[in-house]
Amino acid sequence: MTKSNYKWLSLLALFISALWLTRPVQAASKTTITLATDSDTAPFTYKKDGKFAGYDIEVVKAIFKGSKDYKVKYETVPFSSILTGIDAGRYQLSANNLNYNEERAEKYLFSDPISKSNYAIASKAGKLNSLSELSGKTVEVYAGSNYAGILEDWNKANADKEAIDIKYVANSVTLAQRLQNVEAGKIDFLLYDAISLKTVIKDQGINLKVADVTDKVGGDKDGLEYILFAKDDEGKKLQAFVNKRIKVLKKDGTLKKLSKKYFGGDFVSSLK
Structure with missing residues (x-):
């Protein structure tokens, strides 16, 4: 092989190496999680022109906007099937004007509150x-x-x-x-x-x-609304991610803006 051939091969190898080093790095695939909602609890969750809508849906979209780790899939299911579906692993979270109670807390995880009603x-x-x-x-x-x-x-x-x-x-x-x-x-x-x-x-x-209602119903969580997760390792990761984002959305005014849009008033500023 002539020196010119060696030189040509060396240049080709350098060119290929340069292409390899400068090629786009493919992002790791996102984890698809399924959110269960009955799409029948306006203004929290409902369907408009066949699309998911409502305060809860918009909050969840804002929470996961730009996420590098998660992609959310929305599914309409009867209310009675939400918790059993989470138990079975079909759904990883739910947003459906869900309130806290001790029985649920034994089996599921709750986000920080996203609204407060009566x-x-x-x-x-x-x-x-x-x-x-x-x-x-x-x-x-x-x-x-x-x-x-x-x-x-x-x-x-x-x-x-x-x-x-x-x-x-x-x-x-x-x-x-x-x-x-x-x-x-x-x-x-x-x-x-x-x-x-x-x-x-x-x-x-x-x-x-x-x-x-004038009675004191429940405890200090009375009237608060939450996003609910499975009580497992994946649920804990989701809970931590969601809670971090809720704090950001409350601070930057997104929650208040959505509350006024869907509720006609501010039902989030009193949240702690």
């Missing part, structure tokens, strides 16, 4: 604002919801009084339908969070009034 009662007269005033009256709830738990606990603690008549309905019965049942006199009231009740009543033109 428990409220919707009725025709709008004068019901205490759980004791619900004695003997009828209501529709989803089994396993915080609202069902509050009413069930009241019945247990007040066995000497006429029980609240709790009717358990399928998850396919929407909040709007249940409010319409109150309006039609099929049931007497609905216990829910004030934000959702006022939003649906206004949007649907339902003739009901809303009164905040």
Whole structure:
């Protein structure tokens, strides 16, 4: 082989080496996580023109925006299937106007709170604002919801009084339908969070009034809303990541902006 060939080969090797060193480094693949939501709890989570929408959805999108580690997939499931789906590993988190209770805390992890509302009662007269005033009256709830738990606990603690008549309905019965049942006199009231009740009543033109519950329901977490995770190693990593981002979004005003957009007011500045 001639010297010119050696020289040519050396130059080719240097060229290939340069290409190898300067080629783009491929980013590590992101972990796809699935968020479960019932898409039927406006203004927290709902569908608009077939797309996921609502305060909770926008908050989650802001949390994971630009994330190098996670890609979020959204899935609509019945409310009753959210927790069982997390148990089975089908979903890694949920945003669905979820409140804290001790039973859930034994099995799941919670984020820092993302909004603070009030428990409220919707009725025709709008004068019901205490759980004791619900004695003997009828209501529709989803089994396993915080609202069902509050009413069930009241019945247990007040066995000497006429029980609240709790009717358990399928998850396919929407909040709007249940409010319409109150309006039609099929049931007497609905216990829910004030934000959702006022939003649906206004949007649907339902003739009901809303009164905040005056009782102290629960503890210091009363009225707070959270994102929920599986109680495992992956859940702990997600919880840490989400909490870090929530602090940033609260500080830079994103949460307040989204609260005003979807709730019509500031339901985040009081969060600690």
